[in-house]
Amino acid sequence: MAALYNLTAHELSAMLSRQEISARELTESVIARIEAVEPKVRAYLTPTHDLARQQAAEVDERRARGDSLSPLAGIPLALKDILCTRGIRTTCASKILHNFVPPYDATVVSRLREAGAVCMGKVNLDEFAMGSSTENSAFGPSGNPWDVERVPGGSSGGSSAAVAAGEAIIAIGTDTGGSIRQPASFCGIVGLKPTYGRVSRYGLVAYASSLDQAGPMTRTVLDAAMVMNVISGKDPRDSTSVDLPVPDFTQACRPDVHGVRIGVPKEFFAQGVDTAVAQCVREAIETLCELGATAEECSLPSIEYCLAAYYIIAPAEASSNLARYDGVKYGHRSREWAGHIGLMEKTRAEGFGAEVKQRIMIGTYALSAGYYDAFYKRAQQVRTLIRRDFDRAFSQYDVLLTPTAPTTAFRIGEKADDPLAMKLADVCTLPANMAGIPGLSLPCGFIEGLPVGLQIYGKPYDEETLLRVAYTYEQATDWHTRRPAL
Amino acid sequence: MKLSLEEIRKVALLSRLELEEAELERQTKNINDLLARFEALQALDVTGIEPTSHSIPLFNVMREDETTPSLSREETLSNAPEQLDGYFIVPRIVEGI
Numbered sequence: 001m002a003a004l005y006n007l008t009a010h011e012l013s014a015m016l017s018r019q020e021i022s023a024r025e026l027t028e029s030v031i032a033r034i035e036a037v038e039p040k041v042r043a044y045l046t047p048t049h050d051l052a053r054q055q056a057a058e059v060d061e062r063r064a065r066g067d068s069l070s071p072l073a074g075i076p077l078a079l080k081d082i083l084c085t086r087g088i089r090t091t092c093a094s095k096i097l098h099n100f101v102p103p104y105d106a107t108v109v110s111r112l113r114e115a116g117a118v119c120m121g122k123v124n125l126d127e128f129a130m131g132s133s134t135e136n137s138a139f140g141p142s143g144n145p146w147d148v149e150r151v152p153g154g155s156s157g158g159s160s161a162a163v164a165a166g167e168a169i170i171a172i173g174t175d176t177g178g179s180i181r182q183p184a185s186f187c188g189i190v191g192l193k194p195t196y197g198r199v200s201r202y203g204l205v206a207y208a209s210s211l212d213q214a215g216p217m218t219r220t221v222l223d224a225a226m227v228m229n230v231i232s233g234k235d236p237r238d239s240t241s242v243d244l245p246v247p248d249f250t251q252a253c254r255p256d257v258h259g260v261r262i263g264v265p266k267e268f269f270a271q272g273v274d275t276a277v278a279q280c281v282r283e284a285i286e287t288l289c290e291l292g293a294t295a296e297e298c299s300l301p302s303i304e305y306c307l308a309a310y311y312i313i314a315p316a317e318a319s320s321n322l323a324r325y326d327g328v329k330y331g332h333r334s335r336e337w338a339g340h341i342g343l344m345e346k347t348r349a350e351g352f353g354a355e356v357k358q359r360i361m362i363g364t365y366a367l368s369a370g371y372y373d374a375f376y377k378r379a380q381q382v383r384t385l386i387r388r389d390f391d392r393a394f395s396q397y398d399v400l401l402t403p404t405a406p407t408t409a410f411r412i413g414e415k416a417d418d419p420l421a422m423k424l425a426d427v428c429t430l431p432a433n434m435a436g437i438p439g440l441s442l443p444c445g446f447i448e449g450l451p452v453g454l455q456i457y458g459k460p461y462d463e464e465t466l467l468r469v470a471y472t473y474e475q476a477t478d479w480h481t482r483r484p485a486l
Numbered sequence: 487m488k489l490s491l492e493e494i495r496k497v498a499l500l501s502r503l504e505l506e507e508a509e510l511e512r513q514t515k516n517i518n519d520l521l522a523r524f525e526a527l528q529a530l531d532v533t534g535i536e537p538t539s540h541s542i543p544l545f546n547v548m549r550e551d552e553t554t555p556s557l558s559r560e561e562t563l564s565n566a567p568e569q570l571d572g573y574f575i576v577p578r579i580v581e582g583i
Binding site: 007099100101103104159196199209236239240303304307309311312319323326327328329330332333337339340341342343344345346348349352354357358360361362364365368374375377378379380382383384385387419420423434435436437439457471 | 496499502504505512520521527536549577
């Protein structure tokens, strides 16, 4: 039998409920795996193995008593270190929060805790989720389990690396411009950014509030659906969470794409997309057509302005959100300063990394007097145009299929000195956040041993169709069964 | 559009970031590289297009004015870099008192 740490959440959930294995055994298997591969992968910033053992024992006790348990009870979980965890350090991979211990749980975290998921620890990210490789982490980059010299993607790179390496069975990531989907693509796993408002943002440390969303990162589509069942739904503590019924997402996981209309937006196959990546994605579309879907090329003309508009809106919101780090209420405080402005300037200069500083300054500039109309307002108008493009496309198609990222995982350091090149790599994923629509990435091939991601875009709140199309493709292929040799 | 070193210095002050000269120069280059990408936006005709601030409609949310459990003073102060007698300590802002 395969090692427990290599199985999927739905397989393990069935084994746990039949009492073939205990949650403690499963947790020990994952802890042993972490101890074996963590020196190479470096996914975890704060491991919580004692807590994991305690939570697993509680699940076993509850099962022995005959309590009715969630399908996630006993499943080992990694949390991106931007979700507040009561009593567990939450750093956002920033020096400015190196000592921050939240007094409360994010809603996503409390829902997973209540479901009995076993918290293995907090995992790496680009500082404040700003980046595409984990190289912006103040605590150093994680390694991609498929080639540890390469990046795992970002910003949720610790989450994708942990799941791909068997250091967790499921993980939570967050996605402001592709930060769940691109690392899922780079590490050969499934990543789902839900529709904006589907999942509560309470306790998710804010980067760009109108774009941020948390979601599952898992080995299979069904696992992602299981996590969605637990984390979705209205939260009185987040006024932007939407009061819609939460379906049983696992019911959407059935192999059936008959009559599904696929749009293939040509802008996502343009310059800059690796031809071998585009080929993998086109073959995936052919596979879905053989299974009963229809596909045709379409166009989203405003997409060419998306990158520029995003890099105004996201930094503008960041400059406002990150104003709270002032050295007074929590986090780092400089030792030497003069006056209250000096305290803030010194504290923030010492606490933030270069990329975060750059985005704060761009946002401050874009919002400053005299430039607001030229930058921020115009970017928001472009956002309207992008949303209209998607509305038009979804009047004709059920889903849109694109590459998740233009390339496979790049080498650590390869783009580190060229922040612009790094940002250009987000071009396929940014539109989902700008329009608020759901997007899912799942593996659709390998190029020279590195995974390639297929991205599926869907209508707002129609995660079910995304999951059904993804599940159908997954069941017809075997990419998701491969595991990296570490 | 290109920002000068002096303009970046001003933006850094507004951002409450004390940057050393070498970092100011590096940031000036990186920010200008990105600003160059924004130029395409200026050419776009957006006359009459409503701006979108959120992808979903937002409403004010009202609730009954009822007391619910919240963080204790001790928990609220638990991460404070400096505190005294249940207060956050900040630098003196008003002189002469």
